[in-house]
Amino acid sequence: DIQMTQSPSSLSASVGDRVTITCQASRAINNYLIWYQQKPGKAPKLLIYDASNLETGVPSRFSGSGSGTDFTFTISSLQPEDIATYYCQQYDTLPRTFGQGTKLEIK
Amino acid sequence: QVQLVQSGAEVKKPGATVKISCKASGYIFTNYAIHWVRQAPGHRLEWVGWINAGNGNTVYSQKFQGRVTITRDTSASTAYMELSSLRSEDTAVYYCARDSEAYWGQGTLVTVSS
Secondary structure (H helix, E strand, C coil): CCCCEEEEEEEEEECCCEEEEEEECCCCCCCCEEEEEECCCCCCCCEECCEEEEEECCCCCCEEEEEEEEEEECCCCCHHHHEEEEEEECCCCCCCCECCCEEECCC | CCEEEEEEEEEHHHCEEEEEEEEEECCHHHHEEEEEECCCCCCCCCCEEEECCCCCCCCCCCCCCCCCCEEEEEHHHHEEECCCCCCHHHHEEEEEEEECCCCCCCEEEEEEEE
């Protein structure tokens, strides 16, 4: 199975800050990487697919980059409604595997 | 619009079996696989298995092999996940998601308690 290592596990930032989360795969995944946002009691919401493509309707302050095994998720200017847990997931192969999540809080 | 609607919460005793449904609408059911993913309290998302809704082929996580069965009813556009020999560690929210992972069900809480 492909292991996904995500960091940090939690992050505290101020409104307007630039926030960055990283995700490393245990082997190359052909950029088949998704970033999700999950709010309490809700299903994950897909934000970024193919490592860097913004899902329709998702605000442009969210972005993704990277290739091979190393990927980055960025919120360019943190908004109060961005408080959530963020997960990366590879979909290069089965079984699908997820990062451990990054809980984002407002400072 | 694409929708996945799951069955309601379940409470089961250890050793029992639970079967959860996931009814799809807004697209051709047989054109996409359905994944099942679970999330135990305070834990990361965990992939359980997958069914090709067209031909019925399945792939299961090794962790659940032998305990999980995923099926589908194409006439009802519905996928099912059955988990047997339940233990307390299976207490979690179970989600179905359409392949491409852009569409998720609302989740079904399964509580295993004596």
